[in-house]
Amino acid sequence: xxxxxxxxxxxxxxxxxxxxxxxxxxxxxxxxxxxxxxxxxxxxxxxxxxxxxxxxxxxxxxxxxxxxxxxxxxxxxxxxxxxxxxxxxxxxxxxxxxxxxxxxxxxxxxxxxxxxxxxxxxxxxxxxxxxxxxxxxxxxxxxxxxxxxxxxxxxxxxxxxxxxxxxxxxxxxxxxxxxxxxxxxxxxxxxxxxx
Numbered sequence: 001x002x003x004x005x006x007x008x009x010x011x012x013x014x015x016x017x018x019x020x021x022x023x024x025x026x027x028x029x030x031x032x033x034x035x036x037x038x039x040x041x042x043x044x045x046x047x048x049x050x051x052x053x054x055x056x057x058x059x060x061x062x063x064x065x066x067x068x069x070x071x072x073x074x075x076x077x078x079x080x081x082x083x084x085x086x087x088x089x090x091x092x093x094x095x096x097x098x099x100x101x102x103x104x105x106x107x108x109x110x111x112x113x114x115x116x117x118x119x120x121x122x123x124x125x126x127x128x129x130x131x132x133x134x135x136x137x138x139x140x141x142x143x144x145x146x147x148x149x150x151x152x153x154x155x156x157x158x159x160x161x162x163x164x165x166x167x168x169x170x171x172x173x174x175x176x177x178x179x180x181x182x183x184x185x186x187x188x189x190x191x192x193x194x195x
Contacts, residue, residue: 010106010110015069017065034058034077035084038081042054051164059176062105067107070106078098093145104137109125114184115184127169131169140158
């Protein structure tokens with residue numbers, strides 16, 4: 001029961017972030033950074049495989065503003081990317097995936113930074129978060145949306161996407177950890193996110 005109240009408190013606090021003009025400006029800047037990283041900092045391996053660095057801005061937003069902002073941030077980021085660089089039809093299932101991934105980052109990382117140089121518990125928190133996103137949201141659900149959208153055989157595209165996402169778990173986790181470590185070590189960056 002305590003966990004439910006804790007999650008509800010995160011939802012409430014995250015929703016209240018929209019009341020601050022300062023927060024809205026930083027969210028908009030992070031959305032711009034996310035869009036640039038997702039378009040210019042990505043490599044399309046095939047029609048069904050893309051490696052992107054946009055998750056870094058999403059993780060920073062999640063630490064700063066939580067799950068409610070994350071949900072909207074993820075959806076808006078996906079739609080903006082599609083508007084700037086359409087690579088096919090707008091796939092609302094993939095937009096939902098982006099929103100869910102940002103929300104999971106928000107629930108897991110909101111107002112949390114590593115407490116010391118090597119914070120094993122924080123690293124485990126990140127690994128669990130990234131694993132959940134990469135396996136369930138990206139590989140399982142993302143493959144479903146793509147298979148449905150393009151009429152692909154789910155099983156044929158699932159395995160390469162799962163392998164790519166499994167390989168990315170440690171890479172993404174380490175990158176997020178070091179970015180959050182930089183925030184933790186810098187007083188100005190800590191103030192920016194209010195942690």
